[in-house]
Amino acid sequence: MKRLVGLAALAAAISVIASQHPGAAQTSPTSGGSVEPAIIEDLVVANRILADQGVLDGLGHVSIRHPTNPNRYLMSRSLAPALVTADDVMEYDLDSNPIDARGRSSFIERFIHGEIYKARPDVMAVIHSHSPSVIPFGISQVPMKATYAMASFLAAGVPVFDIRKAGGAGELLVRNAQFG
Numbered sequence: 001m002k003r004l005v006g007l008a009a010l011a012a013a014i015s016v017i018a019s020q021h022p023g024a025a026q027t028s029p030t031s032g033g034s035v036e037p038a039i040i041e042d043l044v045v046a047n048r049i050l051a052d053q054g055v056l057d058g059l060g061h062v063s064i065r066h067p068t069n070p071n072r073y074l075m076s077r078s079l080a081p082a083l084v085t086a087d088d089v090m091e092y093d094l095d096s097n098p099i100d101a102r103g104r105s106s107f108i109e110r111f112i113h114g115e116i117y118k119a120r121p122d123v124m125a126v127i128h129s130h131s132p133s134v135i136p137f138g139i140s141q142v143p144m145k146a147t148y149a150m151a152s153f154l155a156a157g158v159p160v161f162d163i164r165k166a167g168g169a170g171e172l173l174v175r176n177a178q179f180g
Contacts, residue, residue: 010111024173025077027063031100032069037066050127051082060129063113066091073117074127077104094118 043064050056058080064074076088090106091099096114099138115124137158139146146154 017107029095029097029099031091032066032072035067035074035091037086040062040074040089043076043089044084044086046125047076047081047084050129051080055127055129055131056081057130061107061110061113062125062127063110064125065091065117065123070121071119072099073113075110077106077114078107 005124006156030078042066043062046062047056050060056062060081061075062081063073063075066074071094073092075085075092077090079088084130087102088104090101090104090115092110093099094105094108094114096110098104111126112128114125116123134144136142144158146152
């Protein structure tokens with residue numbers, strides 16, 4: 001009987017401690033709600049078109065903000081964009097936690113998407129690309145400039161992300177919120 005009382009006291013103590021530290025117990029994020037199949041299909045088509053046109057390579061990704069919950073976004077599981085189907089689309093919270101992974105793996109660099117959606121409530125889609133025509137501007141001192149009217153938004157300048165300044169010395173992947 002003493003042992004049962006001792007276990008009950010221990011359980012009560014753990015419960016009190018856990019209630020005082022809400023971050024200690026991890027709860028699964030809840031879904032932002034159902035999404036119309038046509039919207040999911042648009043995301044699938046976007047993956048396929050961007051891959052076909054050479055905007056996305058096998059490691060690039062595109063996401064959209066959840067249509068009814070701005071604190072969620074949709075993106076495919078870690079898969080080449082040319083192969084994405086509706087079953088590959090996953091929901092994430094803005095900390096880039098998958099809502100229901102169902103054993104599917106996520107892109108390591110998904111934090112780019114979550115952090116952009118956090119910082120820019122007006123942004124409804126994000127593309128992470130490894131465009132060979134843009135990469136040289138990120139590794140040189142040559143600034144990107146507008147060369148035709150449709151690119152006039154570049155006239156104000158284009159920021160270049162240096163992962164070393166975000167604390168990622170020697171790092172090449174945006175694998176957490178700090179780098180995102």
